[in-house]
Amino acid sequence: MAPTPFPVPHATVPFWRTELHELDSHRSTPELPEKQDIIIIGAGFAGAALAHYLLKGTSVYKPSITILEAREACSGATGRNGGHLRPDIFNGAASRMKAHGLEVANQVAHFELENAKALTDLIKSASIDCDFKPVTSGPALKHVTYYGPEDAEKTSGVKGALALYTFPAAVIWPYKIVMHLLAAAVAAGVNLQTHTPVRAVSPVADSEGYWTLETTRGPVKAKRVVFATNGYTSGLLNEYTDAILPGRGTCARVVTTASAGPPPLPSCGIVSRSPNTMNNYWGTRPDGSFIVGGAASYRDKRELWHRNFDDNSLIEPAVPFFEQWASKNLVGWEKAEMKIENVWTGIMGYTSDDLPHVGAVPGKKGLYVCAGFIGHGMPNVLLSAKAVAKLLRDDTPLTESGVPACYETSSERLREAR
Numbered sequence: 001m002a003p004t005p006f007p008v009p010h011a012t013v014p015f016w017r018t019e020l021h022e023l024d025s026h027r028s029t030p031e032l033p034e035k036q037d038i039i040i041i042g043a044g045f046a047g048a049a050l051a052h053y054l055l056k057g058t059s060v061y062k063p064s065i066t067i068l069e070a071r072e073a074c075s076g077a078t079g080r081n082g083g084h085l086r087p088d089i090f091n092g093a094a095s096r097m098k099a100h101g102l103e104v105a106n107q108v109a110h111f112e113l114e115n116a117k118a119l120t121d122l123i124k125s126a127s128i129d130c131d132f133k134p135v136t137s138g139p140a141l142k143h144v145t146y147y148g149p150e151d152a153e154k155t156s157g158v159k160g161a162l163a164l165y166t167f168p169a170a171v172i173w174p175y176k177i178v179m180h181l182l183a184a185a186v187a188a189g190v191n192l193q194t195h196t197p198v199r200a201v202s203p204v205a206d207s208e209g210y211w212t213l214e215t216t217r218g219p220v221k222a223k224r225v226v227f228a229t230n231g232y233t234s235g236l237l238n239e240y241t242d243a244i245l246p247g248r249g250t251c252a253r254v255v256t257t258a259s260a261g262p263p264p265l266p267s268c269g270i271v272s273r274s275p276n277t278m279n280n281y282w283g284t285r286p287d288g289s290f291i292v293g294g295a296a297s298y299r300d301k302r303e304l305w306h307r308n309f310d311d312n313s314l315i316e317p318a319v320p321f322f323e324q325w326a327s328k329n330l331v332g333w334e335k336a337e338m339k340i341e342n343v344w345t346g347i348m349g350y351t352s353d354d355l356p357h358v359g360a361v362p363g364k365k366g367l368y369v370c371a372g373f374i375g376h377g378m379p380n381v382l383l384s385a386k387a388v389a390k391l392l393r394d395d396t397p398l399t400e401s402g403v404p405a406c407y408e409t410s411s412e413r414l415r416e417a418r
């Protein structure tokens with residue numbers, strides 16, 4: 001039987017969580033409220049974005065909202081990722097086309113582009129201080145440049161590169177975006193309760209339609225509950241055990257100790273050494289350090305990542321990769337010594353069909369899910385959460401909000417996952 005995933009204590013410390021926001025361990029009230037209109041479980045990007053959009057509803061609809069978070073705010077995948085905002089219009093689109101057909105691949109690619117634009121607009125309009133750095137400018141797709149075998153290595157700086165695509169993307173500090181959204185939600189009356197793990201949800205709602213959530217601090221009831229619990233979703237909804245699986249990943253922040261500067265690199269990039277794979281990726285920080293992720297070398301040791309939710313330990317076989325990443329992968333960086341400043345693990349929500357689960361939990365009126373964003377939440381979460389907020393507010397079907405139909409959670413998808 002698969003182990004039941006819950007957030008574990010004493011998680012490794014990602015670089016992104018080295019400058020903590022004052023609401024990091026916030027509790028809006030000393031006790032939990034007894035009853036709420038809406039409870040959001042999880043204070044990552046999905047939970048924070050949901051609160052943001054629920055508050056943007058009509059002035060008539062003012063639900064009471066509580067966010068329950070097992071650990072600190074933004075201590076899950078969002079606080080431990082690679083910091084890429086990169087719509088996946090190549091690798092992901094190709095594998096989705098194989099698995100689900102051209103139409104699905106197109107819908108998802110366009111949705112990712114819309115998300116990247118929406119998040120960029122939000123960051124700019126709300127002046128969110130998150131080290132946002134566009135990598136190339138202009139609307140995506142119209143600004144895709146292809147380099148063939150003659151130019152790919154020289155332009156990308158990646159050894160042995162045979163093909164290179166450049167397209168608009170950005171590097172960001174995701175924790176700062178989430179904390180900005182949470183701070184605005186708290187200021188508008190949302191009750192944020194960190195360090196409050198939910199251990200179970202009642203199997204059915206009571207006669208008044210309230211679901212009971214058992215937390216380590218006592219029970220709390222709500223008419224509507226949104227599971228923004230990503231890789232941990234099946235800890236509370238066991239029908240998702242085979243649909244959303246915890247998958248452990250790792251990243252590091254590395255600095256070069258070389259005095260004579262090696263050749264400059266593009267601000268961010270991903271390296272694929274065979275079709276449909278992502279071997280490693282990097283993003284540059286304003287201080288010249290790199291956030292490096294991927295480190296795919298441990299993937300054949302399944303127990304190190306598959307259904308593994310221990311982000312309180314490192315993936316030891318991956319650690320040397322980070323020091324050798326530049327010398328092994330980059331042209332002219334052979335002699336550059338890389339020093340690891342921070343290294344951490346994080347738990348993704350892998351899904352059996354490589355698509356997120358968004359919408360009403362089948363057969364459980366009042367429960368909703370917005371989870372399973374794999375290693376690719378930044379260009380997917382925002383508009384998924386917006387659509388769930390609209391679904392809660394006025395029953396607007398997800399597809400009318402622009403969410404690809406294939407993202408909608410359903411009993412059929414859950415059955416196929418089993």
Ligand SMILES: Cc1cc2nc3c(=O)[nH]c(=O)nc-3n(C[C@H](O)[C@H](O)[C@H](O)COP(=O)(O)OP(=O)(O)OC[C@H]3O[C@@H](n4cnc5c(N)ncnc54)[C@H](O)[C@@H]3O)c2cc1C
Nearest residue numbers: 042044045046070076077078081082084198230346377378
């Ligand atoms: C190492 C790594 C690198 C990544 N790199 C990138 C990248 O560069 N670009 C990109 O787009 N994506 C990346 N991702 C994926 C991205 O981070 C996720 O898809 C995204 O953050 C998901 O957001 P979320 O809010 O759904 O999940 P999370 O941020 O994981 O939030 C879920 C929250 O729910 C809480 N929770 C769970 N269960 C319970 C419970 N029972 N009670 C109370 N609270 C609970 C958790 O503690 C957590 O805070 C990466 C992920 C990892 C792990």
